[in-house]
Amino acid sequence: MSAEVKVRRDARGKRPQFYDDPANDTLMSMVMVLASELCVTRDRLDTIERIADEKNLILSREIDTFELDQEALAEREQRRQDFMDRLFYLLRKDISELKEQDTGERYTQTLDDIAKN
Amino acid sequence: MAGVMLNTFQQIDHPVLPKVNHDERSRQEFSKSLKNCIQQKILPGLQTVYQTRAAKAFEKTEGRAPENRRDIRKAMERDLYFQHYNCINRVAQELIWESVTTSIERQLPELIDTARALSAKSTATLEIDPGFKPPRYATALDIHCMPGGYADEFTEDDVAVAALYDRGVYLYAMGFIGPYNDDMGRSVCNYLQRNVPDFKPTRILDMGCSVGHSTVPYKERFPDAQVYGLDIGAPLVRYAHARAKGLGHDVNFVLGNAEQTQFEDESFDLIVSHILLHETSGKAMPRIFKECFRLLKPGGYMIHADLPPFTKMDNFSQFILDLETYYNNEPFWGAMREADQIALAEKAGFRRADVVFDTAPMAIMELAAAAQAGNAAAAMDTNSKEFKSGEFAPGGGWEVLIGRKAAVQA
Numbered sequence: 001m002s003a004e005v006k007v008r009r010d011a012r013g014k015r016p017q018f019y020d021d022p023a024n025d026t027l028m029s030m031v032m033v034l035a036s037e038l039c040v041t042r043d044r045l046d047t048i049e050r051i052a053d054e055k056n057l058i059l060s061r062e063i064d065t066f067e068l069d070q071e072a073l074a075e076r077e078q079r080r081q082d083f084m085d086r087l088f089y090l091l092r093k094d095i096s097e098l099k100e101q102d103t104g105e106r107y108t109q110t111l112d113d114i115a116k117n
Numbered sequence: 118m119a120g121v122m123l124n125t126f127q128q129i130d131h132p133v134l135p136k137v138n139h140d141e142r143s144r145q146e147f148s149k150s151l152k153n154c155i156q157q158k159i160l161p162g163l164q165t166v167y168q169t170r171a172a173k174a175f176e177k178t179e180g181r182a183p184e185n186r187r188d189i190r191k192a193m194e195r196d197l198y199f200q201h202y203n204c205i206n207r208v209a210q211e212l213i214w215e216s217v218t219t220s221i222e223r224q225l226p227e228l229i230d231t232a233r234a235l236s237a238k239s240t241a242t243l244e245i246d247p248g249f250k251p252p253r254y255a256t257a258l259d260i261h262c263m264p265g266g267y268a269d270e271f272t273e274d275d276v277a278v279a280a281l282y283d284r285g286v287y288l289y290a291m292g293f294i295g296p297y298n299d300d301m302g303r304s305v306c307n308y309l310q311r312n313v314p315d316f317k318p319t320r321i322l323d324m325g326c327s328v329g330h331s332t333v334p335y336k337e338r339f340p341d342a343q344v345y346g347l348d349i350g351a352p353l354v355r356y357a358h359a360r361a362k363g364l365g366h367d368v369n370f371v372l373g374n375a376e377q378t379q380f381e382d383e384s385f386d387l388i389v390s391h392i393l394l395h396e397t398s399g400k401a402m403p404r405i406f407k408e409c410f411r412l413l414k415p416g417g418y419m420i421h422a423d424l425p426p427f428t429k430m431d432n433f434s435q436f437i438l439d440l441e442t443y444y445n446n447e448p449f450w451g452a453m454r455e456a457d458q459i460a461l462a463e464k465a466g467f468r469r470a471d472v473v474f475d476t477a478p479m480a481i482m483e484l485a486a487a488a489q490a491g492n493a494a495a496a497m498d499t500n501s502k503e504f505k506s507g508e509f510a511p512g513g514g515w516e517v518l519i520g521r522k523a524a525v526q527a
Contacts, residue, residue: 005225005272009218011259013446018204032208040143064138073125084154094198095162098169
């Protein structure tokens with residue numbers, strides 16, 4: 001759909017660089033957009049399934065106006081949070097290593113230890 | 118996952134709120150879920166990263182421990198976990214605006230028509246001087262990365278950036294400022310009722326009212342009062358005027374600058390602002406205090422609800438909050454928290470003894486507590502005790518700077 005009036009889409013103000021290599025900044029934004037689209041698709045499927053269950057009838061107009069009840073809202077939010085847990089599993093791993101003082105040195109020591117003992 | 122609250126808060130619809138189709142709604146929900154995930158699951162790890170890794174790395178290179186929030190930031194910026202946190206948080210912020218802008222562009226002519234029709238029905242005034250120029254601190258950067266800021270206009274009678282703010286700020290706050298985004302106004306109203314129950318203002322001014330989220334609760338609490346909202350963006354006051362009518366209220370809105378308004382001396386009993394001060398500037402903030410003093414009737418109150426000064430928190434919390442300054446286009450966020458606001462109020466004419474910082478418990482928390490207790494009065498009582506005991510209550514109360522103009526001038 002082409003809109004008659006174009007509004008501003010990019011915020012004024014230099015965007016900071018977060019990583020040592022700026023390519024990673026761009027890649028992270030792309031990953032997050034993909035993640036968003038994946039969630040959108042899953043939500044849409046979910047809506048279709050729920051409508052089909054309720055009415056055995058699928059209409060795109062109904063999908064756009066379908067109102068979620070509290071239980072459905074909670075199910076969706078749980079699913080999204082579970083998805084994000086998977087998405088950020090490496091951050092979780094990082095904290096776990098810090099808490100357990102799991103280092104590269106310890107890993108090498110373990111190799112040596114197992115080789116010898 | 119155990120222990121994580123499932124946030125299914127939903128904004129309540131009103132006539133000028135942009136409508137969403139299925140996928141737009143899902144994208145918006147994703148941005149809110151992502152923010153929730155970042156705050157509840159990724160942010161807590163920063164403390165661990167700092168203590169077990171980043172502070173040590175800093176000590177190694179600098180030969181001393183980090184001493185303040187700037188040192189902590191320097192230490193953390195080199196850490197990959199922090200880089201991920203910071204980058205994902207920024208992307209989440211950008212996705213909020215991106216997901217809402219798409220829906221607004223699609224329906225802008227209808228939104229403008231709806232706003233015009235509602236405004237025409239309001240008995241309250243809408244004043245827009247076409248020659249007005251918004252101040253530089255509000256336009257130099259798009260604050261909190263909201264494209265177009267508060268004042269850009271893309272077509273005649275435009276309300277686009279206001280609609281963007283209305284929906285976007287709900288997602289930004291993850292619903293914690295209530296289904297009408299009005300929790301700050303409601304909380305200050307409750308605070309007034311509790312602390313000065315006999316205070317019955319007849320003219321109320323809300324400075325930096327944006328789309329009138331917090332302005333409307335004053336009209337609800339004081340229905341006979343003349344209530345005015347003032348802001349620097351024409352789309353904001355246009356949308357605010359229509360939104361208030363859409364919610365059943367006639368509230369006056371004016372395009373203007375809180376540093377120097379068009380109102381007469383001693384023309385208000387109550388002047389409030391909500392998250393305004395941190396979006397002004399070093400020169401503007403003292404001028405706003407002076408303007409409040411000029412506009413207040415003797416015995417009247419000025420109440421600015423914003424976020425607590427740095428002196429009220431430890432260095433690590435300062436570092437976390439100050440990230441907004443550097444990574445979310447909030448140029449005055451950090452500097453405002455360093456300012457001695459009580460001294461500024463005194464310079465503006467208020468007596469030192471008549472200016473205090475306090476905490477106004479969040480109205481939505483009180484409502485939740487009341488629902489549990491089944492008794493509103495009991496819930497209020499519980500909350501008062503809780504909030505009085507803490508230094509500050511993140512997530513539980515709004516920091517309020519209160520100044521009362523002396524009833525008789527010395």
